[in-house]
Amino acid sequence: xxxxxxxxxxxxxxxxxxxxxxxxxxxxxxxxxxxxxxxxxxxxxxxxxxxxxxxxxxxxxxxxxxxxxxxxxxxxxxxxxxxxxxxxxxxxxxxxxxxxxxxxxxxxxxxxxxxxxxxxxxxxxxxxxxxxxxxxxxxxxxxxxxxxxxxxxxxxxxxxxxxxxxxxxxxxxxxxxxxxxxxxxxxxxxxxxxxxxxxxxxxxxxxxxxxxxxxxxxxxxxxxxxxxxxxxxxxxxxxxxxxxxxxxxxxxxxxxxx
Numbered sequence: 001x002x003x004x005x006x007x008x009x010x011x012x013x014x015x016x017x018x019x020x021x022x023x024x025x026x027x028x029x030x031x032x033x034x035x036x037x038x039x040x041x042x043x044x045x046x047x048x049x050x051x052x053x054x055x056x057x058x059x060x061x062x063x064x065x066x067x068x069x070x071x072x073x074x075x076x077x078x079x080x081x082x083x084x085x086x087x088x089x090x091x092x093x094x095x096x097x098x099x100x101x102x103x104x105x106x107x108x109x110x111x112x113x114x115x116x117x118x119x120x121x122x123x124x125x126x127x128x129x130x131x132x133x134x135x136x137x138x139x140x141x142x143x144x145x146x147x148x149x150x151x152x153x154x155x156x157x158x159x160x161x162x163x164x165x166x167x168x169x170x171x172x173x174x175x176x177x178x179x180x181x182x183x184x185x186x187x188x189x190x191x192x193x194x195x196x197x198x199x200x201x202x203x204x205x206x207x208x209x210x211x212x213x214x215x216x217x218x219x220x221x222x223x224x225x226x227x228x229x230x231x232x233x234x235x236x237x238x239x240x241x242x243x244x245x246x247x248x249x250x251x252x253x254x255x256x257x258x
Contacts, residue, residue: 143204
């Protein structure tokens with residue numbers, strides 16, 4: 001029964017040919033090397049990043065249900081060491097979020113109580129300003145989601161993958177075939193070379209994209225067949241406008257900005 005429920009959850013992720021995103025072609029992350037990572041236990045699981053003791057940044061299309069909560073401080077989901085399970089008080093989606101085309105796909109989640117910061121749970125600082133991320137720059141993403149197209153279950157351990165930024169003009173052209181708009185507030189990333197399958201895939205939308213050690217984007221969407229080199233994953237770029245909205249909403253941040 002549990003296996004059937006898991007398959008049902010992931011089947012619900014495949015909507016209009018697009019999927020929520022997680023890791024294909026990655027590897028297990030070093031335990032607790034990304035202490036800012038959050039696993040959002042929604043009907044459709046998502047990821048996120050802790051940016052303030054009581055705030056998580058994720059994707060707007062990640063919808064919390066009444067029993068939703070966030071897991072912080074995890075590496076293996078079977079090992080409770082260092083984990084904090086915190087109830088989500090409310091979600092605030094970015095104004096003018098376009099659900100159909102995933103434009104402005106970011107959301108803030110306020111926790112019922114602040115997380116306890118320690119060696120397992122830490123903040124991911126917001127950048128001072130929008131970063132100029134150029135094509136071919138190697139960045140990284142992480143999550144607990146689907147690691148194989150044939151295995152529709154969450155990974156027990158946190159996975160990470162290196163990704164190369166794709167020029168937005170190229171990304172706009174390929175996604176026009178899917179009648180999907182790629183805006184300047186989005187960025188695309190895929191496998192660093194053609195021989196490699198590297199992508200985010202079903203199960204971890206909302207997780208952070210890290211470039212040069214800085215928070216640069218949010219995992220947003222991609223096509224159903226994760227890992228296809230012609231269709232890189234799409235990420236919400238942390239623009240100056242988004243950063244201003246985030247700080248205004250949460251009342252600044254209690255981290256050292258980068």
